Amino acid sequence: MDNLVIAGKTYASRLLVGTGKYKDFNETRAAVEASGAEIITVAIRRTNIGQNADEPNLLDALPPSQYTLLPNTAGCYTVEDAVRTLRLARELLDGHSLVKLEVLGDPKTLYPNMVETLKAAEILIKEDFQVMVYTSDDPIIAKQLEDMGCVAVMPLASLIGSGMGILNPWNLQIIIDNAKIPVLVDAGVGTASDATIAMELGCDGVLMNTAIAAAKNPVLMASAMRKAVEAGREAYLAGRMAKKLYSASPSSPVDGVIARSDTVTAKPATNKSA
Amino acid sequence: MIQLTINGQPQQFEAPINVSQLIDHLALHGKRIAIERNGEIIPRSQFSQQILSHGDQLEVVVAVGGG
Numbered sequence A: 001m002d003n004l005v006i007a008g009k010t011y012a013s014r015l016l017v018g019t020g021k022y023k024d025f026n027e028t029r030a031a032v033e034a035s036g037a038e039i040i041t042v043a044i045r046r047t048n049i050g051q052n053a054d055e056p057n058l059l060d061a062l063p064p065s066q067y068t069l070l071p072n073t074a075g076c077y078t079v080e081d082a083v084r085t086l087r088l089a090r091e092l093l094d095g096h097s098l099v100k101l102e103v104l105g106d107p108k109t110l111y112p113n114m115v116e117t118l119k120a121a122e123i124l125i126k127e128d129f130q131v132m133v134y135t136s137d138d139p140i141i142a143k144q145l146e147d148m149g150c151v152a153v154m155p156l157a158s159l160i161g162s163g164m165g166i167l168n169p170w171n172l173q174i175i176i177d178n179a180k181i182p183v184l185v186d187a188g189v190g191t192a193s194d195a196t197i198a199m200e201l202g203c204d205g206v207l208m209n210t211a212i213a214a215a216k217n218p219v220l221m222a223s224a225m226r227k228a229v230e231a232g233r234e235a236y237l238a239g240r241m242a243k244k245l246y247s248a249s250p251s252s253p254v255d256g257v258i259a260r261s262d263t264v265t266a267k268p269a270t271n272k273s274a
Numbered sequence B: 001m002i003q004l005t006i007n008g009q010p011q012q013f014e015a016p017i018n019v020s021q022l023i024d025h026l027a028l029h030g031k032r033i034a035i036e037r038n039g040e041i042i043p044r045s046q047f048s049q050q051i052l053s054h055g056d057q058l059e060v061v062v063a064v065g066g067g
Helices: A025-035 A079-092 A114-124 A139-148 A168-178 A192-201 A218-238 B017-024
Strands: A002-008 A009-011 A016-017 A039-047 A068-071 A098-101 A132-137 A153-157 A184-186 A203-209 B002-006 B010-012 B034-037 B040-042 B057-065
Touching: A016 A025, A016 A218, A025 A218, A039 A079, A068 A079, A068 A098, A079 A098, A079 A114, A079 B034, A079 B040, A079 B057, A098 A114, A114 A132, A114 A139, A132 A139, A139 A153, A139 A168, A153 A168, A153 A184, A153 A218, A168 A192, A192 A203, A203 A218
Parallel strands: A016 A039, A016 A203, A039 A068, A098 A132, A132 A153, A184 A203, B002 B057
Antiparallel strands: A002 A009, A039 B057, B002 B010, B034 B040, B034 B057
């Protein structure tokens, strides 16, 4: 079987999905189910104090017994906040150590601050976290993160939530070619073809949230993404044909094409008014 | 009288309380939460032993939808 292996654990699905921005937990669950994802990201936030104690809980809709929950550090701009958030997440999830680290640098672009990300990754790895790390598409940084002991590198395809697709396939390709750990495109996928392109490049998986949640029909888009990731993976494994610039090659036999007669020639039209 | 800061909000208590009592007070009993006290995680196993002190800063978190 062609499985995704992260930190020694095997997953049949190469599509990872977020759980943010849905209308309600029913829609979240329906979209997650349609996506076929086994790893789903969650955020860690302060609970509401003193209001609506019976508020529904995400983990009731998506139980940790059925999914691998991947807590993230979305919204963290410092090493300290990111590390504290993931320590809380590990306690919340009964010692579960697989996490998604992101340290953001700028609220407008949500671009990762790689200097801070490297520092946070080092601390977390020392504390035995299994770190899947959101990164810029810089091949040198991606390799450093791998060498430090991150279990997966997750370069952006374009800005978080932008839906701009794969803006720099060349950098992604270098990262993929250099890596011995899984490379997942995280952020920027807008529609199914973007996910397919990422997988055709040789990515091990794709992580997305907004492309599904912000679609007009999120559940249908989740199903489309599942197929797109599978199609891209199969195309990658199959190995695409070489591109032949300005050189057509017929798919059907050249010989044996029927013809009325070898002598048939077009007659010139006569111009009666001349 | 002690004052605790819980998720950024100050709250007063008549007498010192432990973490389990605080959870009951906040109507969070049985919820899947994690708690940090002055930057340090309080393991669930220690909820009934840790007595909170005046000035403690507490963060009480849950998992929410996110990407």
